[in-house]
Amino acid sequence: MNDHASPWMPLEGSSQAVALEVLLHGPLSRSELARRVHLSHASLSRLTKPLVSSGLLVEGMSSPRPAGMGRPKQPLDVVEDAHHFLGVKLTGDRAHAVVTTMRARVVGQASAPLPDHGVPSVVELVQRLAAEADEEVGNLAGIGVSVGGLVSDGAVVEHATFLEWEDVQLADVLAERTGLPVVVENDVTALTEAERWFGAGRDRETFTVLTIGAGIGYGLVSHGRLVTSGDAGLGPVGHALVAPGGPRCGAGHSGCAAAVLTAHALSAAVATATGRWLRTDEILRLAREGDAVARRVVGDAGRALGRLVGTAASFSLSSTVVLSGEEVGLADAAHDAVRAGIREVRHPMAEPVTIETRSAGFDEWARGAAVVAIQAFVTGG
Structure with a gap:
């Protein structure tokens, strides 16, 4: 599994706001970015310099400008495939999985039947899906799992009717088995978060x-x-x-x-x-x-x-x-x-x-699970 430290994790305040704006709406010119985050050009330059130096933000292709109109604009962007995320939607009988980029673009998918509803069996299956995803695309930075039911603290499945689960510490067990950060969320909440960041919320x-x-x-x-x-x-x-x-x-x-x-x-x-x-x-x-x-x-x-x-x-x-x-x-x-x-x-x-x-497919539900993993990765949540 990928153990590369993320330059996102220490970010807070205005630096995090700038990086998130580029992730969600980029590529953006510096002038447009300054307008969106309500910063002066001087403040924005001060904030973006270390973000570019760390590789978190990159300068895109310059926009052509007429002669005499000053320096060409170099929009800021993120390296979308620098990290990948596994999203898994658990139903009563299957695990539906997708692998996404940092912008929730699906680059791989898989589906497998649940051997049974036992927690060890489900954990083993998700661990296998994570290993296969990391081998296929690399740079796997986190796992998101969504279930229909009550979930607390992004970690505990308090009640899941279709899985017949009560008070399952799923995130901790999966994190220990995979060595990756894991977020567990209610499936509709995860789907809504996907819309908030990469869908209707744009x-x-x-x-x-x-x-x-x-x-x-x-x-x-x-x-x-x-x-x-x-x-x-x-x-x-x-x-x-x-x-x-x-x-x-x-x-x-x-x-x-x-x-x-x-x-x-x-x-x-x-x-x-x-x-x-x-x-x-x-x-x-x-x-x-x-x-x-x-x-x-x-x-x-x-x-x-x-x-x-x-x-x-x-x-x-x-x-x-x-x-x-x-x-x-x-x-x-x-x-x-x-x-x-x-x-x-x-x-x-x-x-x-x-x-x-x-889309009506379960891949869309799994993509929502990947998005909550992306959110935790870039915000440190």
Whole structure:
């Protein structure tokens, strides 16, 4: 494993702000960078000189300038592939892994079945994935692991239903086995952090993330900061009422998001009407082909999704909602129904809701896990 000391680790204050701005938005000219971090050109020059000397920042290709217009501009950038990060998303039966650069660009991926739910077996599997990643790309600087459930202190899995885990000190065990820094996080939180640093957060400071799949997830970034809560890993938004009079979820709530929008809920709705248990992709295909039952189920679910999106936008005071998860195809298949559902719960004079959909694959979840490892690496957190 890579044991090279990182020039990021001692950074703090303005130096860290400068380096982060270049990482997240670079390459940037010195004048643009000074404007973004609110520093004078003299102060910026003083701060960037040691950052360039250490190799953390590099000067890019000069921009051509007309004769007589002074020195050409040399934008500052980071060496994106100077370090790599392993992100692992653990489900109930598989470990989905990606390797990324410092800007969360995926350069490798793998997937392997879990031998069982025992912690030693899972740790051994992640250790093997880390060793393979380090051998393939080198410079592995950290590991991020995401799970569905309650996670505390970036280290302890307090509760994970799909893995049947309680109070597992996962980060410490993995760090000891791999010799690398390890961060463990709730999967939706990690996905939201990926959006904050490398997705929707690049253009806006406040937005909501909703995920639909095996469960319903919710993340919120407000004024550039992740909004956190001890209840986040419980998926509380999944029990918001979106279909009055609808079926009940496992907790006994009638018409909540978990009862009508999850993969299981969609399959159950079709099975109730036809006696056939179909996957979501099959249901969406049948709906597109005009099957009456599938069209009704998809339309009803789409309207419920719209109500959830509109409510999330209203409570967050943001018009941007990022949709992700394995069942995100529902948003496109039921586009008109989703928009109708939004109108049912949104003030008619409010700014129109912008929905940004993301890849439905587990690689996107794993990339979120890699991002929390990147964050810890560059901030020392």
